[in-house]
Amino acid sequence: MASVVDLGATPPCESFLAAEQLDGPEPAYPLHLRVCTDCWLAQLPPLITPEETFSEYAYFSSYSTSWVEHARRFVADAVRRLDLGADAFVVEVASNDGYLLRHVVDRGIRCLGIEPSVNVGAAARDAGVPTLTRFLDPDTGTAVRAEHGPADLVVANNVYAHIPDVVGFTRGLRALVADDGWVSIEVQHLLTLIEENQYDTIYHEHFQYYTVASAIRALASGGLSLVDVELLPTHGGSIRLWARPAEAAGEPSGRVAEVLDREKAAGLQEMSGYTEFSARVAKVRRDLLRFLIEAAERGETVVGYGAPGKGNTLLNHCGIRPDLLAYTVDRNPYKHGRFTPGTRIPILPPERIAADRPDYVLVLPWNLRAELAEQLSFVHDWGGRLVFPIPELSVVEVKA
Template structure:
């Protein structure tokens, strides 16, 4: 295994703290990205089990308006592409709060969500989405086939990186599928991680980081062949991989070859190409810390927007505490009154920003820049700045955005 990037030891990124936990010890775990030089899969050691993270989970997909729109568009496109109707069956693995399958329900497509987190799964049921509270494995796949039937479409959005037993999970995906079915996987593209220095997408619940090359190799271990791929803007740059059982796959589209060539040109079909990530990561940290220290020296108040997992990687790696970032806010009320893991920065309701009128707001979920710029355009009224740390430190243009919204 080749060492690519060592981010030190950090707490689990979604283990936000209550006030009662602030005086208790907080466990940390190494966060060290390595590369398998045989299959070129980026990965971290599975030091935290999914049961530790996902049984009670702080992330609700529906709090991101743009992500719900993205899911709706996907369902509409899949219905057209695959000819789904009332006689079809669709399964989403890690279906969260029903953000995606609610659109399948609205379209009259029979569907099932498989979601391990009790709290967010309950939110899906309230939306009318049939949901099993389970971690997908081969036994669960067999029970779904028995109780329902093999799926025409299985969706696995932003879950394929969360699996310590990658081979077993991939076999479970195949077990859900009909022999002529379709599998759609969305995952952050390691091409963007490496070439743009998106180090904050590395955290303990993400065990793997995929190129199309490594995803193709992983899927093949369970008899699944990649037939198409789409490049998506989500999460700072993702790939949507379409795969089918090998017996019905057919030839891949030209887009598969095009993306593989892009990865090869970026140096990611050889191990030394991945070493560029460390240099880019260190530059981002130095620029952000220099900016925050200047703000402090000038007496400016700086607060954050969002308390995402990626933000906690960034805060811990950069060593940012409440002296540099007074507090952060989040739309998810589940997090209000709590504190970020490791850095222990208070998390408040977004209304706090309008009340306090800070000089600078640091957008931690930088991948949602257009959405956040719309939501925070009002801070321009008092001369506030909205700053994003990645892909390079920059100030959002709030005035033009505000004018466009009128």
């Protein structure tokens, strides 16, 4: 294993604090990304368990308008691509609050969500999406198949990096899917993470960071073969992996070879592709801190927008506290009145920004730049500006 970047020690990124917890201890764990020089899978050691993170979860996908629309388009495209009719069966693993499967329900297609978080799974059921509260492993996959039949499509979006036991999880996917079925996985692409300096997407619940090359090996461990790949803009740059049971897969598409060539050209199958990343991460920290300190010295106010997990990696790595960022806001009411882990920055309702009229709004979910620039267009009314920290510091005027 070789070091890629060491971000120090931070609390788990979704462990938001209630007010009564502020005087108590707060555990922190090393956040040190390394890469295996054999298979070139970048990974964190499993210092926390999925049960600690996901039994109750603060992230509800439906609060992102663009993410719900992304899911709607995916369902429409998958139905067309795979010719899914009324007799089809779709399973989503880590189905969250039903943001994706509700589009399957709307089409009259039988479906099931498998979601480990009790609170978000309950929200999905309330929205009419059948949901099983379980973690996926081979036994769960086998039990679901026995009760409901094999799935024509298994969806695993933004979960493949969250699993310490990749082999067991992949075997669970294989247990769910029909022998001639399809598995669709979306996961952040290590290529864009490195190229675009997206280090704030490194956090404890992300155990792996995939290239297509390393994903092929991971899928094979559970009896699945990659047949196609799509490059997506989501999360700053993701890959959508289309896989099938090995016996039904056939030859991979030309797009698979094209992305593998790009990864090899970027040096991601040797150490040359990783050596400069740590220095570029350090520059993000210096630039953001310099901006916040200089704004404070000028008497200007800076508040945050959003309280995503990635924001907590950034805030903790930079050592930002309420003296530099008075508060942040979030659309998710679950987070209101809580505080960011480690940095203890208050999280308030979004309406607070218009009431306080700050000079700058630091946008923590920078990957939703277009969506949030539109949502925050009212900041123009008093001459406020938006600040995007990644891939490099950018201070922009808002268009009315």
